[in-house]
Amino acid sequence: MPSTAIVWLRRDLRLHDHPPLHAALAAHDHVVVAFVLDPAILTGRFASGPRTAFMLDALRELRDAVRERGGVLAIRHGRPEEELPRLAAELGAEAVYWASDATPYAMARDRGVREALAAADPPVGAVPGPGNFVADVGVPRTRGGRPFAVFTPFFRVWGTLDRRAVHRAPQAIPRPPGGITAGTIPSPADLGLADDLVGERAVEPGETAARAALQRWLDGPLPDYADQHDHVAAGSSALSPYLRFGCLSPRELEERAARRGGAGAEAFVRQLAWRDFYAHVLLHHPGDARHEHQERMRQLAWEDDAEGLRAWREGRTGFPLVDAGMRQLRASGWMHNRARLVVGSFLTKDLGIDWREGEAWFMRWLLDGDVASNNGNWQWIASVGVDPAPAFRRILNPTLQQQRHDPDGEYVRRWVPELRGVPDELLAEPWRMSDAQEDAAGCRVGRDYPAPIVDHKEERQRALARYRDVPAAASS
DNA sequence: ATACAGTTGGG
DNA sequence: CCAACTGTA
Numbered sequence: 343m344p345s346t347a348i349v350w351l352r353r354d355l356r357l358h359d360h361p362p363l364h365a366a367l368a369a370h371d372h373v374v375v376a377f378v379l380d381p382a383i384l385t386g387r388f389a390s391g392p393r394t395a396f397m398l399d400a401l402r403e404l405r406d407a408v409r410e411r412g413g414v415l416a417i418r419h420g421r422p423e424e425e426l427p428r429l430a431a432e433l434g435a436e437a438v439y440w441a442s443d444a445t446p447y448a449m450a451r452d453r454g455v456r457e458a459l460a461a462a463d464p465p466v467g468a469v470p471g472p473g474n475f476v477a478d479v480g481v482p483r484t485r486g487g488r489p490f491a492v493f494t495p496f497f498r499v500w501g502t503l504d505r506r507a508v509h510r511a512p513q514a515i516p517r518p519p520g521g522i523t524a525g526t527i528p529s530p531a532d533l534g535l536a537d538d539l540v541g542e543r544a545v546e547p548g549e550t551a552a553r554a555a556l557q558r559w560l561d562g563p564l565p566d567y568a569d570q571h572d573h574v575a576a577g578s579s580a581l582s583p584y585l586r587f588g589c590l591s592p593r594e595l596e597e598r599a600a601r602r603g604g605a606g607a608e609a610f611v612r613q614l615a616w617r618d619f620y621a622h623v624l625l626h627h628p629g630d631a632r633h634e635h636q637e638r639m640r641q642l643a644w645e646d647d648a649e650g651l652r653a654w655r656e657g658r659t660g661f662p663l664v665d666a667g668m669r670q671l672r673a674s675g676w677m678h679n680r681a682r683l684v685v686g687s688f689l690t691k692d693l694g695i696d697w698r699e700g701e702a703w704f705m706r707w708l709l710d711g712d713v714a715s716n717n718g719n720w721q722w723i724a725s726v727g728v729d730p731a732p733a734f735r736r737i738l739n740p741t742l743q744q745q746r747h748d749p750d751g752e753y754v755r756r757w758v759p760e761l762r763g764v765p766d767e768l769l770a771e772p773w774r775m776s777d778a779q780e781d782a783a784g785c786r787v788g789r790d791y792p793a794p795i796v797d798h799k800e801e802r803q804r805a806l807a808r809y810r811d812v813p814a815a816a817s818s
Numbered sequence: 819a820t821a822c823a824g825t826t827g828g829g
Numbered sequence: 830c831c832a833a834c835t836g837t838a
Contacts, residue, residue, distance in 0.1 A: 687830095731830090732828075732829050733829075734827095734828055734829075734830070734831070734832095735828090735830050735831080736830070737830070737831070738830070738831085739830080739831065739832090742830090742831080743830095799832095802831080802832090806828085806829085809829075810829065
């Protein structure tokens with residue numbers, strides 16, 4: 343009696359190095375690849391037009407890739423705990439395979455699916471497996487047996503964890519005989535997202551584009567990554583949207599970077615470890631998704647500053663690097679990581695606005711918007727999360743950061759065109775231009791480009807006071 | 819003299 | 830990480 347399995351895709355939209363797909367093909371005669379368009383994707387707390395559109399494009403390509411291998415990608419619309427048992431019954435499938443995730447939503451959803459499959463008649467097996475992280479993020483523990491809350495010791499242990507083999511893409515994905523309703527992949531317009539997209543996506547969706555970008559990265563800039571990664575005009579891999587949707591396997595990335603060796607590859611693998619670290623943290627502290635990891639910091643007095651928030655979102659704070667980053671995000675769905683730190687410090691320290699406002703805005707626009715990494719990084723720059731450091735070490739001076747990380751102004755001039763004529767020496771502090779310099783630059787501060795909305799030096803002092811004045815944690 | 823490299827203190 | 834301070838040229 344031939345057996346059939348379902349491979350349920352979620353954030354792992356690829357055929358290369360896909361452990362659940364590999365395992366299902368090894369154990370069953372027929373495999374159906376499935377994707378469930380969960381309403382939570384479209385209406386949940388972190389719904390995002392640009393990200394949903396990216397995902398739909400990746401799915402379309404994947405459907406064709408599965409088809410070329412003789413298989414079928416079944417698209418279903420609805421809640422996974424209802425759609426998967428129904429699909430299993432339709433196919434007579436014995437088991438559903440998937441790659442585990444770490445967010446509270448995914449954990450609860452997957453538990454519901456497991457229970458619904460077990461309760462089906464006949465019961466359907468649930469086979470969660472690896473695939474979304476380099477290593478098993480549920481495993482590492484400190485000597486004291488606790489989950490890690492500091493990156494460096496996590497990284498040491500992470501480096502010693504078992505690594506699974508990297509799998510090739512399957513040559514064939516045999517589908518069961520008989521008809522299967524493939525289902526339709528909607529267009530962004532079908533979902534009412536047409537007005538909620540970015541103009542020029544930072545990267546092209548899909549596994550083919552992802553693998554080409556990876557190859558270019560490995561053959562090109564990777565060796566210089568250790569020195570260059572903070573250069574906002576270039577420097578980083580920009581592979582993050584592919585990791586977000588699993589168009590690339592993080593484990594394969596590690597393997598292929600490590601094979602090149604050198605300081606650049608090492609620094610790049612370290613960044614992959616940060617991604618695993620934040621998944622590890624959220625897995626063990628699901629409450630972090632909504633509130634500060636540091637209990638004491640839950641009493642921080644955030645400012646209510648609608649005008650400041652608007653200026654930040656729109657990239658008109660008067661600090662060129664901040665504005666360049668925010669405009670890059672809005673225009674392309676991506677922002678260089680160094681710029682993320684600078685705009686994050688500016689929102690939470692200079693403006694004193696709640697980091698959750700920044701987290702939500704990033705989740706709305708980032709193609710790589712990932713709950714664990716985004717939340718972890720926002721808490722990090724807001725000095726309220728894991729990997730603790732005193733606030734004064736994470737108040738970034740936007741002017742110094744620009745001079746250091748965009749010294750020739752390439753990034754700022756690209757994203758803040760009204761500053762293009764400003765000479766390098768003044769580009770980080772355009773408000774210091776004389777009238778004559780403004781005329782020469784063709785840019786008058788206060789008219790063509792905003793005057794700074796705050797005094798950084800003053801806000802730095804106010805931020806230090808805000809953090810200093812948080813009451814000590816109540817003793818129990 | 820001011821400009822800069824290096825050091826230090828900050829919760 | 831930043832800013833203030835120190836010593837040096």
